[in-house]
Amino acid sequence: MPTEAATLMRMQAARRIARPTAWKLALLAGFVTQLMLIVFVTAIGLQQLEVTTRNLQQVVDVHMRKQNYIKRMVVAARERTVILLILPQIRDPFERDAMLMKFNEQGADFVAARLALLGMPLSDTEAALISRQGQVTGAAQPVQLRVIDLINADFIDEATNLVLNQAIPMQNEVMSTLSQLEAETQAISTAASEKARKEHAAARFWMYLLSGAALLVGLLVAAVVFYFAARISREREQLVSLDTLTGLPNRMLFMDRLNQSLIRAKRYNTQIGLMFIDLDRFKRVNDTLGHASGDQLIREVARRLRDTVRADDIVARLGGDEFVVAISDVVTLSSILQVVEKMLATVTVPYQLDGREIFCSCSIGISIYPHDGTSASNLLKNADTAMYHAKNSGRNRFQLYDAAMNAMAEERLQLETELHYALERNEFVFHYQPQLNLKTGRIHAVEALIRWQHPKKGLLSPANFLDMLDETGDIVSVGRTLLLVACRQTAIWHAAGFTDLGVAVNVSGKEFWHSGLIDSIRNALTQSGLPPSALQIELTEGIFMDDVEAAEGKVQALKALGISVAVDDFGTGYSSLAHLKRFPLDVLKIDRYFVKDVHHAPASEALVSSILALCRGLNLGIVAEGIENREQLESLRKLGCQVVQGYFISRPVPADAIHALLGKNWLQALGPAEHVQPNRTAI
Ligand code: C2E
Ligand code: MG
Numbered sequence: 140m141p142t143e144a145a146t147l148m149r150m151q152a153a154r155r156i157a158r159p160t161a162w163k164l165a166l167l168a169g170f171v172t173q174l175m176l177i178v179f180v181t182a183i184g185l186q187q188l189e190v191t192t193r194n195l196q197q198v199v200d201v202h203m204r205k206q207n208y209i210k211r212m213v214v215a216a217r218e219r220t221v222i223l224l225i226l227p228q229i230r231d232p233f234e235r236d237a238m239l240m241k242f243n244e245q246g247a248d249f250v251a252a253r254l255a256l257l258g259m260p261l262s263d264t265e266a267a268l269i270s271r272q273g274q275v276t277g278a279a280q281p282v283q284l285r286v287i288d289l290i291n292a293d294f295i296d297e298a299t300n301l302v303l304n305q306a307i308p309m310q311n312e313v314m315s316t317l318s319q320l321e322a323e324t325q326a327i328s329t330a331a332s333e334k335a336r337k338e339h340a341a342a343r344f345w346m347y348l349l350s351g352a353a354l355l356v357g358l359l360v361a362a363v364v365f366y367f368a369a370r371i372s373r374e375r376e377q378l379v380s381l382d383t384l385t386g387l388p389n390r391m392l393f394m395d396r397l398n399q400s401l402i403r404a405k406r407y408n409t410q411i412g413l414m415f416i417d418l419d420r421f422k423r424v425n426d427t428l429g430h431a432s433g434d435q436l437i438r439e440v441a442r443r444l445r446d447t448v449r450a451d452d453i454v455a456r457l458g459g460d461e462f463v464v465a466i467s468d469v470v471t472l473s474s475i476l477q478v479v480e481k482m483l484a485t486v487t488v489p490y491q492l493d494g495r496e497i498f499c500s501c502s503i504g505i506s507i508y509p510h511d512g513t514s515a516s517n518l519l520k521n522a523d524t525a526m527y528h529a530k531n532s533g534r535n536r537f538q539l540y541d542a543a544m545n546a547m548a549e550e551r552l553q554l555e556t557e558l559h560y561a562l563e564r565n566e567f568v569f570h571y572q573p574q575l576n577l578k579t580g581r582i583h584a585v586e587a588l589i590r591w592q593h594p595k596k597g598l599l600s601p602a603n604f605l606d607m608l609d610e611t612g613d614i615v616s617v618g619r620t621l622l623l624v625a626c627r628q629t630a631i632w633h634a635a636g637f638t639d640l641g642v643a644v645n646v647s648g649k650e651f652w653h654s655g656l657i658d659s660i661r662n663a664l665t666q667s668g669l670p671p672s673a674l675q676i677e678l679t680e681g682i683f684m685d686d687v688e689a690a691e692g693k694v695q696a697l698k699a700l701g702i703s704v705a706v707d708d709f710g711t712g713y714s715s716l717a718h719l720k721r722f723p724l725d726v727l728k729i730d731r732y733f734v735k736d737v738h739h740a741p742a743s744e745a746l747v748s749s750i751l752a753l754c755r756g757l758n759l760g761i762v763a764e765g766i767e768n769r770e771q772l773e774s775l776r777k778l779g780c781q782v783v784q785g786y787f788i789s790r791p792v793p794a795d796a797i798h799a800l801l802g803k804n805w806l807q808a809l810g811p812a813e814h815v816q817p818n819r820t821a822i
């Protein structure tokens with residue numbers, strides 16, 4: 140996937156997460172609907188339940204009261220029938236009066252119950268039955284009165300006859316009407332309770348239905364929440380597994396994908412090619428052009444690498460200027476190498492950064508599954524080791540992993556450990572390389588160059604350990620200690636009579652930016668007694684570009700100590716004289732890259748010539764580095780370069796070998812000086 144597309148995808152994903160989107164609204168709507176349904180179901184359910192309960196209560200209440208009244212009427216009628224039957228048999232007038240009183244009481248109770256019944260809600264049938272009972276009772280009343288009269292007149296037989304033949308049958312009819320009424324009331328109440336039961340069932344049905352619907356909506360909402368939560372977590376995961384600068388997978392995602400590729404390769408018996416890519420001298424771009432340009436370069440490299448491989452190959456950024464590419468389903472080694480060649484070619488196509496044309500190359504280490512390892516971490520480690528070898532063999536190349544490299548990597552690790560203790564074991568020394576003034580024929584200064592007197596490996600040059608010292612930060616304490624050594628040594632030469640001799644000490648970026656630099660220089664000068672004018676600090680041009688403002692302040696502070704400042708390896712970085720103009724510099728050291736061809740390449744000659752002219756204009760001293768033969772020396776002399784340094788004059792030598800060089804007659808040794816232009820002396 141091209142970088143832009145990946146970045147776009149990430150931005151979209153981030154936007155989706157950050158903004159309230161349609162799905163969030165849908166989710167909210169789902170929740171609200173569910174809530175409303177639940178509230179609705181509860182309200183309807185409660186209301187229905189209340190109605191049916193009330194109905195049922197009413198039915199029960201009315202029924203009970205009606206039944207009660209009818210029962211009272213039945214009891215009264217039955218009592219009156221019994222009294223009618225026994226009344227003719229009673230001889231005692233008092234007892235008869237009591238009985239008659241009871242008969243009347245029962246009659247009153249009957250009438251009261253009947254009236255109460257008539258006040259109740261009645262069906263037509265009930266009303267008809269009550270009315271019929273009223274008629275029968277009405278017809279029975281005169282007969283009963285006649286019976287009472289006959290008894291009072293002591294016509295017992297006639298009274299008994301009237302009771303048996305008329306009054307009792309009439310009472311029976313009243314009783315029969317009442318029992319019909321009772322049955323009817325019962326039937327009505329059964330129907331009413333049946334109706335209430337049905338209403339209850341209907342309410343229950345609606346409650347079940349709405350609860351079911353609420354449950355369904357709830358499930359739906361839960362499913363939607365689950366789906367989106369999973370999607371968001373996937374997108375978040377992807378966001379954290381992509382490199383923010385390039386949009387490529389980062390190390391974590393790369394390892395994950397590589398592991399999946401390894402599973403497939405194992406199953407189908409195929410090979411995987413793993414390329415570890417590191418940009419050459421990227422730090423220099425970062426240091427001289429700034430981090431924004433460095434980032435731009437990284438993005439462009441990422442895009443180019445992505446474009447050289449197939450869509451299903453993995454391209455990732457491990458961090459800094461390190462990339463990694465995994466090519467699956469590889470059949471032959473040559474197919475991997477084809478891709479690697481393509482990568483080397485595409486990375487070296489010039490870049491346009493802020494209107495400047497920048498050249499960049501890379502070193503590639505290759506490991507192949509299953510030959511060089513079977514696990515992702517092992518393959519990556521071995522590709523890294525191979526890359527390291529590609530770097531050491533000159534950069535802008537690739538290197539296939541070889542098992543012997545591991546031994547070398549281990550050796551490097553061992554060296555790193557030993558390096559850490561080298562300072563306290565006094566294993567660092569300075570060798571000094573003279574700088575010759577061609578006009579005076581005298582060595583006017585020496586450059587102090589660090590060496591490591593390794594107990595087993597012998598004398599090691601900075602190429603073997605300086606980077607490690609810098610990475611660990613030990614360079615600061617080593618530099619501080621050796622600075623004092625160089626100052627003391629130069630003070631000794633001064634005491635021996637070479638009072639004009641200067642010493643140049645290299646200071647790396649880490650040392651330069653360290654807050655203790657000014658103090659340690661002041662201390663070294665005080666402790667050694669060396670005049671500040673005899674000390675020169677060499678800084679590479681990258682340091683000036685790192686943070687121009689701060690660097691300017693620091694250089695001013697160095698100058699305030701009375702020492703001089705030189706720009707080392709000029710021309711190898713991306714700075715220009717125009718940039719350096721603002722710094723109060725004293726000397727510019729032309730890198731040996733330009734000196735190398737000065738005697739036979741007109742372009743190099745023109746370049747050195749223009750640098751010399753510019754330095755004269757800026758009143759800067761010049762030292763040409765890396766003079767290896769007489770031709771180079773002569774060319775530089777002709778161009779007007781006054782101070783030279785290089786193997787042709789002398790290699791860097793231990794301090795005690797310098798004495799002899801200082802006393803040497805250089806004009807005689809090198810032949811007569813031809814037409815040397817006046818130039819400011821380096822120190
Ligand atoms: P530099 O400061 O540019 O030093 C010059 C390097 O070029 C030295 O390498 C020197 O031995 C080498 N050289 C001199 N003349 C010739 C020549 O004619 N031909 C060739 N091919 N090379 C020549 P050396 O000693 O290996 O140092 C390499 C770099 O390590 C130095 O480059 C300097 O940047 C750094 N360095 C050396 N000593 C120190 C130190 O004490 N502190 C710091 N921070 N850096 C140091
Ligand atoms: Mg130097």
Ligand code: MG
Pocket residue numbers: 707708728730764
């Ligand atoms: Mg140099």
